[in-house]
Amino acid sequence: MTETVDPTRWVCPRPLRDHSAVMLGHGGGGVLSGELVEHLFLPAFAAAPDDARMPAGALADSAVLEVGGVRLAFSTDSYVVRPLFFPGGSIGELAVHGTINDLACSGAVPVALSAGFILEEGLDLEVLGRVAEAMGRAAARAGVRLVTGDTKVVERGLADGLYVNTSGIGVVPPGVDIRPERARPGDRVLVSGPIGEHGVAVLSVRENLEFGGDVRSDTAALHGMVAAMLAAAPGGVHALRDPTRGGLATTLCEIAAASGTGVEFTESAVPVPPVVEAACAFLGLDPLHVANEGKIVAFVAPDEADAALAAMRAHPAGHEAAIIGTVTADHPGLVVARTAFGTTRVVDRPLGEQLPRIC
Amino acid sequence: MTETVDPTRWVCPRPLRDHSAVMLGHGGGGVLSGELVEHLFLPAFAAAPDDARMPAGALADSAVLEVGGVRLAFSTDSYVVRPLFFPGGSIGELAVHGTINDLACSGAVPVALSAGFILEEGLDLEVLGRVAEAMGRAAARAGVRLVTGDTKVVERGLADGLYVNTSGIGVVPPGVDIRPERARPGDRVLVSGPIGEHGVAVLSVRENLEFGGDVRSDTAALHGMVAAMLAAAPGGVHALRDPTRGGLATTLCEIAAASGTGVEFTESAVPVPPVVEAACAFLGLDPLHVANEGKIVAFVAPDEADAALAAMRAHPAGHEAAIIGTVTADHPGLVVARTAFGTTRVVDRPLGEQLPRIC
Numbered sequence: 001m002t003e004t005v006d007p008t009r010w011v012c013p014r015p016l017r018d019h020s021a022v023m024l025g026h027g028g029g030g031v032l033s034g035e036l037v038e039h040l041f042l043p044a045f046a047a048a049p050d051d052a053r054m055p056a057g058a059l060a061d062s063a064v065l066e067v068g069g070v071r072l073a074f075s076t077d078s079y080v081v082r083p084l085f086f087p088g089g090s091i092g093e094l095a096v097h098g099t100i101n102d103l104a105c106s107g108a109v110p111v112a113l114s115a116g117f118i119l120e121e122g123l124d125l126e127v128l129g130r131v132a133e134a135m136g137r138a139a140a141r142a143g144v145r146l147v148t149g150d151t152k153v154v155e156r157g158l159a160d161g162l163y164v165n166t167s168g169i170g171v172v173p174p175g176v177d178i179r180p181e182r183a184r185p186g187d188r189v190l191v192s193g194p195i196g197e198h199g200v201a202v203l204s205v206r207e208n209l210e211f212g213g214d215v216r217s218d219t220a221a222l223h224g225m226v227a228a229m230l231a232a233a234p235g236g237v238h239a240l241r242d243p244t245r246g247g248l249a250t251t252l253c254e255i256a257a258a259s260g261t262g263v264e265f266t267e268s269a270v271p272v273p274p275v276v277e278a279a280c281a282f283l284g285l286d287p288l289h290v291a292n293e294g295k296i297v298a299f300v301a302p303d304e305a306d307a308a309l310a311a312m313r314a315h316p317a318g319h320e321a322a323i324i325g326t327v328t329a330d331h332p333g334l335v336v337a338r339t340a341f342g343t344t345r346v347v348d349r350p351l352g353e354q355l356p357r358i359c
Numbered sequence: 360m361t362e363t364v365d366p367t368r369w370v371c372p373r374p375l376r377d378h379s380a381v382m383l384g385h386g387g388g389g390v391l392s393g394e395l396v397e398h399l400f401l402p403a404f405a406a407a408p409d410d411a412r413m414p415a416g417a418l419a420d421s422a423v424l425e426v427g428g429v430r431l432a433f434s435t436d437s438y439v440v441r442p443l444f445f446p447g448g449s450i451g452e453l454a455v456h457g458t459i460n461d462l463a464c465s466g467a468v469p470v471a472l473s474a475g476f477i478l479e480e481g482l483d484l485e486v487l488g489r490v491a492e493a494m495g496r497a498a499a500r501a502g503v504r505l506v507t508g509d510t511k512v513v514e515r516g517l518a519d520g521l522y523v524n525t526s527g528i529g530v531v532p533p534g535v536d537i538r539p540e541r542a543r544p545g546d547r548v549l550v551s552g553p554i555g556e557h558g559v560a561v562l563s564v565r566e567n568l569e570f571g572g573d574v575r576s577d578t579a580a581l582h583g584m585v586a587a588m589l590a591a592a593p594g595g596v597h598a599l600r601d602p603t604r605g606g607l608a609t610t611l612c613e614i615a616a617a618s619g620t621g622v623e624f625t626e627s628a629v630p631v632p633p634v635v636e637a638a639c640a641f642l643g644l645d646p647l648h649v650a651n652e653g654k655i656v657a658f659v660a661p662d663e664a665d666a667a668l669a670a671m672r673a674h675p676a677g678h679e680a681a682i683i684g685t686v687t688a689d690h691p692g693l694v695v696a697r698t699a700f701g702t703t704r705v706v707d708r709p710l711g712e713q714l715p716r717i718c
Contacts, residue, residue, distance in 0.1 A: 022483075026478065027512030027513075033510060040488055041474075044492045045495040045505040046498075062507060063506035065471055068428075069427075069428070070427035072426070074471060074507055076475045076507055076509050079511075116436065116526070118522055129369050133403045135403065136405045147422035149400060149435065151386055153382070153386030153715070154386075159517060167524075169433060
């Protein structure tokens with residue numbers, strides 16, 4: 001790709017690692033992704049992370065901004081998963097549920113979604129039709145409307161069938177203030193169910209592997225679960241995030257970093273399905289790094305943690321929810337796991353892309 | 360691309376033309392694009408065009424919906440222009456201005472934008488940096504914030520450098536009701552300046568052509584112009600649209616169809632720069648079909664048309680605004696041009712893609 005650019009040398013406002021080109025890892029949700037956002041996008045968009053005018057969560061999951069007296073959550077995600085269809089769903093469900101969940105993690109009630117398609121010339125219209133229908137069904141089930149859209153077509157070979165962006169808006173109810181920064185020492189860390197299913201399901205079809213068990217993507221809309229938690233534990237829900245790219249480990253690290261706290265959790269308390277464990281052992285992956293598309297991690301005040309857990313478990317997608325750990329004032333920014341051997345280990349974000357194009 | 364889909368045969372809810380695969384023309388903003396929206400997306404999203412719950416303009420430019428007592432405009436557009444940089448701008452300015460203009464065409468005051476990048480592995484980070492900076496500058500100039508974002512990376516060869524989606528939200532002031540359906544007989548048709556510059560500028564670098572003159576993209580944010588028109592002609596502005604893909608002809612045809620009226624205009628009244636005329640003659644294009652990225656077409660009540668025209672002309676991007684025609688009750692849905700020879704001809708939308716990847 002040759003591009004004519006301004007002949008003056010461009011310099012990244014904050015130096016990036018030793019590389020000059022985009023790598024797959026820049027899309028992995030890990031360290032490289034974070035660096036791209038903080039060193040390149042934020043300065044370019046003239047809104048440094050310490051800019052007080054920057055809405056909470058800006059350039060991360062969803063931004064919350066006051067518009068005409070209403071607190072709106074606004075979020076965007078592009079979906080490039082390969083293949084387009086996998087056990088348990090398709091890019092269509094992912095695109096609807098993923099953006100709904102980003103809104104829900106601000107405590108918002110999702111209202112409307114947009115859909116922006118980039119299609120590859122030659123794509124079978126049947127494939128497009130099935131994806132669009134999956135989106136329509138997922139939105140209807142979630143009670144959210146697809147209200148505006150756009151379609152672009154690029155020449156054969158310049159996309160991979162189809163990519164789709166969904167953006168979403170939701171309303172944050174009065175009094176609700178859920179942000180990664182709000183996690184505090186003493187909070188309990190909850191996860192809404194077994195981890196790793198989405199990543200392993202996609203890999204199983206992509207690599208044509210059998211893992212000795214049925215594994216399906218957990219893709220699901222979780223705004224109902226969040227609403228139930230907020231009703232059950234009013235004021236106690238401090239931070240929420242859906243552990244997608246980069247998995248549970250990345251989510252815990254991000255919230256520890258954002259809130260300046262430490263996180264301690266017990267490995268054996270994290271629900272990992274046997275098939276995910278087997279697949280990860282076979283592929284050399286850490287289940288804590290594998291993407292989920294229908295789970296929520298919650299940081300909840302200790303006296304309301306049981307009520308929030310009960311609300312999670314009462315939701316169809318949360319039967320196996322568990323309390324896995326605690327927030328501590330020790331080791332700010334660090335996430336520490338207690339292993340089955342009674343030792344501890346530091347849990348880190350993956351550097352780049354463990355599983356490219358997982359969502 | 361091979362995909363595993365449900366083995367039952369998929370049938371498009373409303374038959375498409377004789378083709379089973381996506382063609383470049385499906386992204387051209389013309390007849391094929393419209394068919395894809397009406398026959399495939401709308402039924403799939405379970406919101407037929409005659410569905411009263413469907414917000415005005417849904418799946419077209421921007422949707423207007425009431426959220427918590429505020430009327431919000433919500434719009435999305437993906438940008439795939441090739442090359443990324445061209446005389447007068449880049450994909451960055453286009454992505455910011457384009458979505459702002461879609462919001463403005465609902466009469467909304469734009470508030471915030473999202474940015475969703477799809478990057479090709481191997482893209483020079485300098486290119487990405489320059490595009491992001493162009494977006495930041497364009498947003499700052501327009502007084503609109505980029506508040507949330509997402510980055511995905513696909514393998515080398517599965518994109519063309521970068522694609523970007525912007526979605527936007529804006530507030531529609533009380534009393535403002537601007538929709539294509541509201542054009543009515545007697546309305547004057549205004550265009551805010553010379554047409555065809557964006558398309559010809561992009562083509563000139565893409566095909567390495569010289570057209571005997573300097574031609575630059577007209578990319579510009581026009582929400583200020585719209586606000587001035589609404590102040591100058593309160594209640595008189597019935598319909599607005601930015602004539603991007605498919606050009607002025609497509610915009611006129613779409614508004615005629617949506618409002619069930621006819622449009623008559625005088626060819627010689629349409630401002631066409633000599634360089635655009637020369638380029639179109641050389642390339643066999645109709646200037647009426649060439650994309651613009653900084654123009655607005657307005658349908659205004661006759662007694663307020665002069666005031667609206669004066670407001671357009673007072674704006675830096677509207678000095679050459681002109682009244683080009685009139686809405687008529689005759690020939691509903693048809694657009695008719697009066698030629699320089701005193702004859703008339705029917706003006707139609709292009710079928711598919713005249714200039715692929717122009718925005």
